[in-house]
Amino acid sequence: GAGVSQSPRYKVAKRGQDVALRCDPISGHVSLFWYQQALGQGPEFLTYFQNEAQLDKSGLPSDRFFAERPEGSVSTLKIQRTQQEDSAVYLCASSLRGGTVYGYTFGSGTRLTVV
Amino acid sequence: GNSVTQMEGPVTLSEEAFLTINCTYTATGYPSLFWYVQYPGEGLQLLLKATKADDKGSNKGFEATYRKETTSFHLEKGSVQVSDSAVYFCAFRGYSTLTFGKGTMLLVSP
Numbered sequence: 001g002a003g004v005s006q007s008p009r010y011k012v013a014k015r016g017q018d019v020a021l022r023c024d025p026i027s028g029h030v031s032l033f034w035y036q037q038a039l040g041q042g043p044e045f046l047t048y049f050q051n052e053a054q055l056d057k058s059g060l061p062s063d064r065f066f067a068e069r070p071e072g073s074v075s076t077l078k079i080q081r082t083q084q085e086d087s088a089v090y091l092c093a094s095s096l097r098g099g100t101v102y103g104y105t106f107g108s109g110t111r112l113t114v115v
Numbered sequence: 116g117n118s119v120t121q122m123e124g125p126v127t128l129s130e131e132a133f134l135t136i137n138c139t140y141t142a143t144g145y146p147s148l149f150w151y152v153q154y155p156g157e158g159l160q161l162l163l164k165a166t167k168a169d170d171k172g173s174n175k176g177f178e179a180t181y182r183k184e185t186t187s188f189h190l191e192k193g194s195v196q197v198s199d200s201a202v203y204f205c206a207f208r209g210y211s212t213l214t215f216g217k218g219t220m221l222l223v224s225p
Contacts, residue, residue: 042204042215056211103149104213108158
């Protein structure tokens, strides 16, 4: 597609529920990233894929967070047993390839509210 | 560790005023540097970038110069408009990931 598409746009979950957030990157983009943006803060890195390989997951805050990109295109970020501190905007971005030169194209994000 | 420090906001200006938003970074090597903008209710958009020392990135009247000596990448605009009201994020890219500052809100009044 023309841009990075994320769904749902908004998600309200009861504490303890599992949620799945979807990201559809720009066609042909090799690199895919997930970021978490708390209210009033800058985005914080969660995890990075190159094609289907998850090369860096050092930013995932706990083992309740899991991400996958099985066919090297669409990615899903799953949060199990959601907690209130998980409330944030989850941003997905894609990049043509790895390396230091390329900027990212971001999606509009999924705003997760845990009640 | 790697980090980006931006001036705290909000920055409040009148239309046609001069804008500077300071940004300094701590990183190994010489990363690519970026400014992203987030308009109300929208996602992050790349505003400009610079990939090596002394490069100047520019877009929509905004400019920033990659200063290796001072590890800075300050954002400037000569004459701001009401439509520039947004949150601005400075960032650098290491090998793969972007590291962002906390953002600076700009409010421009007519």
